């Protein structure tokens with residue numbers, strides 16, 4: 001199974017929180033496919049962000065596109081149903097933050113969402129060994145989780161290549177998402193390494209013209 005159709009998922013961690021609905025609409029209208037929703041708990045990671053009520057508010061505002069929830073919380077399981085009910089389409093979690101990884105995957109899928117497993121820069125890919133037949137997405141962190149605006153860690157490229165091989169060998173339809181320090185300058189190399197789903201926060205929301213930066217990202221993904 002080869003790569004899925006490319007998706008750009010702006011991380012709304014870098015959006016204008018005072019006008020979140022409006023800014024989210026704007027970035028989708030500018031050509032983004034998904035919304036990446038970073039949930040931080042000041043426990044698993046040293047920052048505190050947004051929860052299911054904010055996701056529901058975006059749905060109520062009229063955002064109907066795919067909302068991709070990235071849980072940086074510990075414990076994981078008790079908050080999963082709340083995000084599903086609020087309108088999440090995919091929910092990814094860090095295996096170190098779950099007591100029972102297989103059970104958490106089943107919980108997410110049982111709630112009607114796609115399940116993703118997230119790998120910090122130093123987390124080994126062996127967590128994939130017995131769940132390749134179940135997961136819908138692998139998310140490779142190219143920064144340490146907790147903050148937007150950090151620099152891409154180059155060793156992530158080799159990790160992406162290894163995950164691409166494992167996905168292709170599985171024969172299953174599994175997305176390979178990359179998160180952290182993604183810019184129009186490095187997204188071509190990230191795509192060439194095997195990623196098909198690209199999270200970008202500061203590179204998009206700090207740009208004066210969202211459509212222009214998303215267009216340049218898609219061109220670089222296509223090797224132009």
Ligand SMILES: O=C(CO)[C@@H](O)[C@H](O)COP(=O)(O)O
Pocket residue numbers: 011013014036038070143144145146147148149150179180181182199200201202203
């Ligand atoms: O999950 C995280 C950080 O923990 C990310 O989703 C960041 O929010 C991406 O922001 P940039 O690195 O693109 O600014």
Ligand SMILES: [Fe+2]
Pocket residue numbers: 011036037038070179199
């Ligand atoms: Fe994220």
